[in-house]
Amino acid sequence: AQSVAQPEDQVNVAEGNPLTVKCTYSVSGNPYLFWYVQYPNRGLQFLLKYITGDNLVKGSYGFEAEFNKSQTSFHLKKPSALVSDSALYFCAVPNPGGYNKLIFGAGTRLAVHP
Amino acid sequence: NAGVTQTPKFRILKIGQSMTLQCTQDMNHNYMYWYRQDPGMGLKLIYYSVGAGITDKGEVPNGYNVSRSTTEDFPLRLELAAPSQTSVYFCASSQGQGSYEQYFGPGTRLTVT
Numbered sequence: 001a002q003s004v005a006q007p008e009d010q011v012n013v014a015e016g017n018p019l020t021v022k023c024t025y026s027v028s029g030n031p032y033l034f035w036y037v038q039y040p041n042r043g044l045q046f047l048l049k050y051i052t053g054d055n056l057v058k059g060s061y062g063f064e065a066e067f068n069k070s071q072t073s074f075h076l077k078k079p080s081a082l083v084s085d086s087a088l089y090f091c092a093v094p095n096p097g098g099y100n101k102l103i104f105g106a107g108t109r110l111a112v113h114p
Numbered sequence: 115n116a117g118v119t120q121t122p123k124f125r126i127l128k129i130g131q132s133m134t135l136q137c138t139q140d141m142n143h144n145y146m147y148w149y150r151q152d153p154g155m156g157l158k159l160i161y162y163s164v165g166a167g168i169t170d171k172g173e174v175p176n177g178y179n180v181s182r183s184t185t186e187d188f189p190l191r192l193e194l195a196a197p198s199q200t201s202v203y204f205c206a207s208s209q210g211q212g213s214y215e216q217y218f219g220p221g222t223r224l225t226v227t
Contacts, residue, residue, distance in 0.1 A: 041221075043118070043218030044157075044204070090156065098211065099211065100145050100214050100216065101162060105156055106156040
C-alpha cells in the first residue's frame with residue numbers, strides 16, 4: 001500500500017538557518033512524491049513534485065527537496081529559513097485509485113523564530 | 115481567476131441539523147475533491163468527482179453526500195450533524211489525469227455542538 005510518514009510533528013528553526021522537514025515513503029513502482037504547504041487559515045498550496053530525473057527538485061518560495069531512493073526519503077529543505085516560512089507542511093503520494101487523488105502525511109509544523 | 119472558493123468560512127451546527135458546504139472553481143477542472151482536516155491527522159478524502167454527474171466515495175464518506183451537476187460546483191451535504199463531524203473542510207480541484215497538482219479552497223471551519 002502507498003503511504004508517507006512525517007516523523008516530526010514540529011520543527012523549530014532560527015531565522016537564517018537551514019531547515020529540513022522529513023518525509024519517508026512506501027510505494028510500489030516508481031515513486032511520485034509531492035510537498036504541499038498550508039499557511040495559517042488557508043488551504044494547501046502545491047510546493048514541488050518529484051516524478052523522475054534529478055534527485056534535487058526545486059520548487060516555490062526557495063524550497064527544494066531531495067529524493068533518496070535507497071533511504072526512501074523525500075526531505076524538504078531550504079538553505080535559509082524565513083519567519084514567513086512558518087506553516088504546516090505535508091508530504092504526499094498518489095492514491096492508487098487514480099484521478100489525481102493523493103495520500104497525505106500527517107503534516108509537520110515548521111516554526112521559524114526571529 | 116478566483117480559483118477555488120468555499121462558503122461559509124465558519125459555521126456552528128447543533129447535533130442533528132443539516133447543512134451544505136458550497137464549493138466552486140473557475141478553472142474548468144474536471145476533478146474535484148472534498149477533504150476533512152483533523153489536528154495531527156492530515157487530510158482525509160471524503161468524496162471526489164471526475165466530472166459533472168460522476169461522484170465516488172473516498173476514505174471517510176459516512177455522514178456526507180455530494181452532487182456534481184456542473185463542472186464548476188461540488189457541494190458537500192451533511193445530514194444529521196454529529197460532534198465527530200467537527201473539523202475543517204477543504205474543497206480542491208485538479209486538471210486532467212496525471213497532473214496531481216491540486217488547488218485548494220480556503221476551507222470551512224465547522225463545529226457541531
